[in-house]
Amino acid sequence: MKNTEGSADEAAFVISRVVDAPRELVWRMYTQAEHLKNWFGPKGFPMTHCSMDLRVGGMFHYCLQMPGGGGDMWGRWIFRAIEPPRRLVTVTSFSDAEGGVTRHPLAPGWPLHMLGETLFDEEADGKTRITVTTTALDASEAEIATFKGGFASMTQGWSGTFQQFSDYLASLK
Amino acid sequence: MSADRLSLTLAALADPTRRAILARLAGGEASVKELAEPFAISLPAVSKHLKVLEKAGLIVRGQKAQWRPCRLEAAPLQDVAGWIDGYRRFWDESFDRLDGYLQQLQQVKSDEKH
Numbered sequence: 627m628k629n630t631e632g633s634a635d636e637a638a639f640v641i642s643r644v645v646d647a648p649r650e651l652v653w654r655m656y657t658q659a660e661h662l663k664n665w666f667g668p669k670g671f672p673m674t675h676c677s678m679d680l681r682v683g684g685m686f687h688y689c690l691q692m693p694g695g696g697g698d699m700w701g702r703w704i705f706r707a708i709e710p711p712r713r714l715v716t717v718t719s720f721s722d723a724e725g726g727v728t729r730h731p732l733a734p735g736w737p738l739h740m741l742g743e744t745l746f747d748e749e750a751d752g753k754t755r756i757t758v759t760t761t762a763l764d765a766s767e768a769e770i771a772t773f774k775g776g777f778a779s780m781t782q783g784w785s786g787t788f789q790q791f792s793d794y795l796a797s798l799k
Numbered sequence: 800m801s802a803d804r805l806s807l808t809l810a811a812l813a814d815p816t817r818r819a820i821l822a823r824l825a826g827g828e829a830s831v832k833e834l835a836e837p838f839a840i841s842l843p844a845v846s847k848h849l850k851v852l853e854k855a856g857l858i859v860r861g862q863k864a865q866w867r868p869c870r871l872e873a874a875p876l877q878d879v880a881g882w883i884d885g886y887r888r889f890w891d892e893s894f895d896r897l898d899g900y901l902q903q904l905q906q907v908k909s910d911e912k913h
Contacts, residue, residue, distance in 0.1 A: 651901065
């Protein structure tokens with residue numbers, strides 16, 4: 627990870643980033659379709675669909691086009707709490723074009739629903755810290771294990787193991 | 800629900816003892832006894848963890864030698880590494896884009912003032 631700070635405990639994954647803009651503006655970036663289109667998703671994944679119904683129970687439904695003919699990636703947020711400009715709580719899921727919930731395309735054992743809490747905190751010099759905390763929601767024991775394994779894999783110590791492991795593999799070749 | 804491989808691998812990685820075992824094996828193959836040494840748990844308990852890791856395809860057990868050494872298996876870990884990379888990239892690059900977009904918006908705004 628470059629600028630985004632990440633940490634994980636057993637059941638929650640937290641990412642955090644400070645951006646150089648006032649909180650009200652950052653809030654709009656997160657809650658208005660015209661703005662989300664311009665930043666949500668990795669480089670080279672243009673947003674080809676974006677509908678926003680910003681009310682509790684409403685849906686943000688999006689489609690990202692994967693590069694190299696990789697197909698469409700649909701996702702959705704259902705808003706649980708909307709507290710401008712400080713806090714946003716969403717139920718996050720993979721989705722189909724109709725807005726129905728689908729399984730994780732790579733790991734079908736992943737929980738269907740994740741709870742995401744995004745906090746916008748004012749920092750010095752008119753900057754804003756964005757903190758996203760993700761947990762599994764209404765998940766089975768097996769799904770929670772998949773979730774934990776995925777995020778536990780991202781902790782610092784364990785990432786070190788991957789490096790060590792790559793070195794080990796290289797030494798075998 | 801049928802257990803797909805990535806989910807199976809992730810579930811196997813959910814346990815800190817199993818992750819520690821894999822970390823040890825990243826340094827080279829080892830026997831069950833050697834793997835049990837750093838932990839305050841019994842040999843059967845270690846064997847149980849090894850079975851989970853074996854089922855997830857994360858390790859293989861030697862068949863020939865009597866001490867049946869365990870060794871790391873590359874492919875599933877690489878899948879997990881790829882998956883983690885994808886997840887990180889999603890947020891890292893989204894925030895990069897957000898940062899750039901915010902600069903652009905605020906630049907326009909301050910230009911309009913002048």
